Amino acid sequence: MSYVPHTKRQEQEMLKVIGLKSKEELFRDIKPELRAKSFDLPEGLSEFEVLGRIKNLAAKNQAELINFIGAGFYDHFIPAAVDALVSRPEFYTAYTPYQPECSQGWLQAIYEYQTVICRLTGMEAANASMYDGGTALFEAVMMAIRVTGKNKIIIDSGLNMIYRTMMYTYTSNLNIEFVETKVVHGRSCREEIFKYLDDKTAAVIIQNPNFFGAVDDYSDIVEKAHSLGALVIMSVYPVSLGILKTPGEMDADIVTGEGQSLGIPLSFGGPYLGFLATRKKLVRKLPGRIVGATTDEDNKRGFVLTLQAREQHIRREKATSNICSNESLCALRALVHLCLLGKKGLINLAKLNYNKAEYAKALLDKVKGVEVKRSSPTFNEFTVHLSKNADEVVSIMYKKGFACGFPLGRFYRDMDNYLLISITEKRTKGEIEKLVKALEEVLCD
Amino acid sequence: MRLIFEKSIPDRRGVKLPMDDVPKAKSLRGKYLRKESALLPEVSELDVVRHFTNLSKMNFSVDTNFYPLGSCTMKYNPKFCEKAAAVDNFSNLHPLWPQLLKDDYLAQGALEVLYETEKQLCAITGMAAFTMQPMAGAHGELTGAMLMAAYHKTKGGRRKYIIIPDSSHGTNPASAALAGYEVIVISTDSDGCMDLGEFKKHLNKDVAGVMLTCPNTLGIFNPRIKEISDAAHEVGALMYYDGANLNAILGKCRPGDIGFDIVHLNLHKTFGTPHGGGGPGAGPVGVTEDLVKFLPISVVAKDDRGKFYLEYNKPKSIGYIAPFYGNFGVILKTYAYILLLGKEGLTEASDAAVLAANYIRVSLKNDYDLPYDKICMHECVFSASKQKEQSGIMALDIAKYLIDNGVHPPTVYFPLIIKEALMIEPTESESKETIDSFIELMKKIAKLAKENPQELKNAPGNMPVKRLDETKAARELNLIWNP
Amino acid sequence: MNIEKGLFYTKDHDWIKIDGNQATIGISDYAQHALGDITFVELPGIGKEIKQQETLSTIESVKAASDIYAPLSGKVIKVNEALNETPELINTSTYNEGWIAVVELDKPSEKENLMDATRYEEYLKTLE
Structure with missing residues (x-):
């Protein structure tokens, strides 16, 4: 089935206008020696048959576990209205809004998205989206290098390991010096950061809450960095910003993060949403699409893509980035989600996550063989030390129906007995208690 | 509004939140709070x-309007693909599931989708393997440029340049630069192809690769493509295929058979996944046998028992380019699309896309300048130069009048090498009636340009806004709402 | 196209007013026409040492961006701060208030490479 509407007769009519006898003649520039050596695909199937196949595959995924894994990607509740609105074909079958008069819906939505991202992070300008939190962070680094003209980057190793490894891949052919500073008892080490911070530093990268769940106030690092002419890039978890001090309040310069927690399904790793926000004075160095408000000939408010001279379709090899397609539909999800939550809903959601995690910590503290790490406050994710190897515990807990946490030994040497546990609003008191009970059984065994 | x-x-x-069923915790200290x-x-x-x-x-959209936006392949995307991607146990699947157990990879169904889609794309392009991870076309290009760097490193050293024709998409030079390369731009010859003489003059052992779109952005398939790839390989350079225009040649020609070493595809153009107002897309990258070892980590593989697993032990790999396995939700739509259309369906799609573009080309060539008057592939590029000279009517005015008449404009002012360019890609989805009424409308515009240009200059008048002041937007930046 | 007498010009369409060992630099009427409404000018830092043909500044309009290459080597001693707020001065007062920077020249002899108004006019004719 090809969804081609032409009848044989219409094809003949069109060929006649072109002055050809057969469709094959249209392809005469592809000479015989350039023709496909094979095209080994099966015959097309009906919807019914394909759906059967996809449902069979879906059934092979064990998605039914009670999930306590986050590690940067969280199992949050998504209101039905989010799905309903992004399923409007006028949104999802449109292209990038290059023609403003017939794209006002999209342009206004992106302008509203930019606004909510800024209000969430305390920043003054945001772009229309990046692919994910990791690529957004890479772009933030390139931006810091452009702004400062320096090339040394300090990475606090509380930054998600996945983002660190992505960063090293992207920069492997570029002249950038990276310094990783250690985390002590789950918290970033000021002493080390201040040791490496100097007037050659373009930026310091910090994550809040960090990968181990620790919440901190990084104003001191920002102040020191600014005194040496360096920028501070903060990677943040948007749901936590319902209550946590914002990067803006800490005076950070560039903010990035993974927007998946804002109404975007986990969907096995994507599509997700990278957000990128900054100060107004740095906006010309910002990569990606940006929407601005303006007026039409009748002085009526309208929206356009603006500052396009930064972008690849105009600036080519001198562009601020190579990005073209982004994650607009995911940005729309985040916008709709945040509108549904509203000002108080976001605060309550953040508190709910925090409360539930604190409840879990309190219960786990009483379990023999579990030590909850308490050197730093946390939001909805925290690290525990187990008396047994975390990998083994995870395997046994899996058989009991739990994804009980992420074994940190996968990413860090010397952390084989550590587990990273995340509690979102979706986990009930009953599920938390069951998790604690099951862990108790496994550890006492 | x-x-x-x-x-x-x-x-x-x-919205109502889930119940707060736990005791209230002590609040965080004030210094941590906003x-x-x-x-x-x-x-x-x-x-x-x-x-x-x-x-x-x-908004105009494919489901509501004819959308012949050149280079973007705004074809109809079957509703079924959306349904397939929303199946439970895919959409709610945590990406760390396969890493939960040390000796068993959970999410076998999802891994099988990735594995099978990779096989489909290999069959379509003639490449040996794909990474499904790049999240957009430009992301694929950056991945490709990094693959070139990794390859040359093992072959004895870093190379400095990537050759790109002046008709290319802006992403090509931007991606090459982001990967640390300098760009050599080659001009277009009178046949609408990369100038072969100039190309050969610049080709040497400092060139890492040649990035080509084929057919190119003028809609022209370069009949001497093999000569280019042979010359590039002669000096050890790699051939990169920008798959933006693959919709023209499905089943006819495979990049892997004509000398391309690295290929990216735009799943959101060719394979049944809508553009989402700018994204998400997916830009998987395929390579020849020689380059497989450099592909990003992880790789989906199948063991003797038919179980799928993720291979992380790849010492030559360029590393991690995505947090996980790519835009899985988009890949799932592509998997469903290729199964639905099958071999015949995909070939028919290219036949019809090329037929429609040529029908428009011939039907309008007396009304508009056609800089390259020859058989085109899936798109044709006109110029409004004649109208501009006659009465000052520019491609932009034509675009705005089309909007007023319910048609999304073609791509305008691109490729950059054509003045007042109008790049039209009707795709295989549009009926002859739709195309005929578009042709009529374009003829009417050509006539108005002569007889009543002001009517074109006044457009659009039927939309929520009239022409917007883009200069004001750029000078008085208003990027977020402040009451 | 307005070509101001008494100034020097380059093939990149810069204008240069030479006063002793100082040169005031701007872009020509031809260049501002080609770019359209100027929306932003990235000014060089004062004290910046610059060689002939290095990027001195970048000028943006809605649909284009253009690098301005230094026509002569030297040190930037003054920049036109007014362009930060009103970049359109380049459109409205191209040869006066639309100046970009003043450079103290290292090698005044480099001006041999520049065109005077008459030669620039002839050069423009070859571009048509």
Whole structure:
């Protein structure tokens, strides 16, 4: 089935206008020696048959576990209205809004998205989206290098390991010096950061809450960095910003993060949403699409893509980035989600996550063989030390129906007995208690 | 339309949260907390639904309008693909599932989708393997440029340049630069192809690769493509295929058979996944046998028992380019699309796309300048130069008049090498009746340009806004709403 | 196209007013026409040492961006701060208030490479 509407007769009519006898003649520039050596695909199937196949595959995924894994990607509740609105074909079958008069819906939505991202992070300008939190962070680094003209980057190793490894891949052919500073008892080490911070530093990268769940106030690092002419890039978890001090309040310069927690399904790793926000004075160095408000000939408010001279379709090899397609539909999800939550809903959601995690910590503290790490406050994710190897515990807990946490030994040497546990609003008191009970059984065994 | 923030009423709520069924915890210390709450709108669910539904109606889209936007392949995307991607146990699957157990990879169904889609794309392109991870076309290009660097490193050293024709998409030079390369731009010859003489003059052992779109952005398939790839390989350079225009040649020609070493595809152009107002897309990258070892980590593989697993032990790999396995939700739509269309369906799609583009080319060539008057592939590029000279009517005016008449304009002012370019890609989806009425409309515009240009200059008048002041937008930056 | 007498010009369409060992630099009427409404000018830092043909500044309009290459080597001693707020001065007062920077020249002899108004006019004719 090809969804081609032409009848044989219409094809003949069109060929006649072109002055050809057969469709094959249209392809005469592809000479015989350039023709496909094979095209080994099966015959097309009906919807019914394909759906059967996809449902069979879906059934092979064990998605039914009670999930306590986050590690940067969280199992949050998504209101039905989010799905309903992004399923409007006028949104999802449109292209990038290059023609403003017939794209006002999209342009206004992106302008509203930019606004909510800024209000969430305390920043003054945001772009229309990046692919994910990791690529957004890479772009933030390139931006810091452009702004400062320096090339040394300090990475606090509380930054998600996945983002660190992505960063090293992207920069492997570029002249950038990276310094990783250690985390002590789950918290970033000021002493080390201040040791490496100097007037050659373009930026310091910090994550809040960090990968181990620790919440901190990084104003001191920002102040020191600014005194040496360096920028501070903060990677943040948007749901936590319902209550946590914002990067803006800490005076950070560039903010990035993974927007998946804002109404975007986990969907096995994507599509997700990278957000990128900054100060107004740095906006010309910002990569990606940006929407601005303006007026039409009748002085009526309208929206356009603006500052396009930064972008690849105009600036080519001198562009601020190579990005073209982004994650607009995911940005729309985040916008709709945040509108549904509203000002108080976001605060309550953040508190709910925090409360539930604190409840879990309190219960786990009483379990023999579990030590909850308490050197730093946390939001909805925290690290525990187990008396047994975390990998083994995870395997046994899996058989009991739990994804009980992420074994940190996968990413860090010397952390084989550590587990990273995340509690979102979706986990009930009953599920938390069951998790604690099951862990108790496994550890006492 | 008013902004959602302007519809906010204090204390109004849009959603009920799950129950707070645990004892209240002691609050975090003040220094960790934000001082002012984020000023999100306070609206009801109906407020939100009505707001965004009404916004959606202010967009042109494939489902509502003819959308012949050149280079973007705005074909119809079967509704079934959306349904397939929304199947439970895919959409709610955590990406760390396969890493949960040390000796067993959970999410076997999802891994099989990735594995099978990779096989489909290999069959379509003639490549040995794909990474499904790149999240957009340009992301694929960057991945490809990094693959070139990794390859040359093992072959004895870094190379400095990537050759790109002047007709290319802007992403090509931008991606090459981001990967640390300098760009050599080659001009276009009178046949609309990369100038072979100039190309050969610049080709040497400092060239890492040649990035080509084939057919190119003028809609022309270069009949001497093999000569180019042979010359590139002669000096050890790699051939990169920008798959933006693959929709023209499905089943006819495979990049892997004509000398390309690295290929990216735009799943959101060719394979049944809509553009989403700018994204998400997916830009998987395929390579020849020699380059497989450099592909990003991880790789989906199948063991002797038919079980799928993720291979992380790849010492030559360029590393991690995505947090996980790519835009899985998009890949799932592609998997479904290729199964639906099958071999014949895909070939028919290219046949019809090329037929429609040539039909438009011939039908309008007396009305508009056609800089390269020869058989085109899936798109044809006109110029409004004649109209500009006659009465000052520019490609932009034509675009705005089309909007007023319910047609999304072609791509204008691209490729950059054509003055007042109008790049038309009708795709295989549009009926002859739709195309005929578009041709009529374009002829009417050509006539108006001669007889009543002011009517074109006044367009659009039927849209929510008239022409917008883009200069003001750029000078008086207003990027977020402040009451 | 307005070509101001008494100034020097380059093939990149810069204008240069030479006063002793100082040169005031701007872009020509031809260049501002080609770019359209100027929306932003990235000014060089004062004290910046610059060689002939290095990027001195970048000028943006809505649909284009153009690098301005230094026509002569030297040190930037003054920049036109007014362009930060009103970049359109380049459109409205191309040869006066639309100046970009003043450079103290290292090698005044480099001006041999520049065109005077008459030669620039002839050069423009070859571009048509």
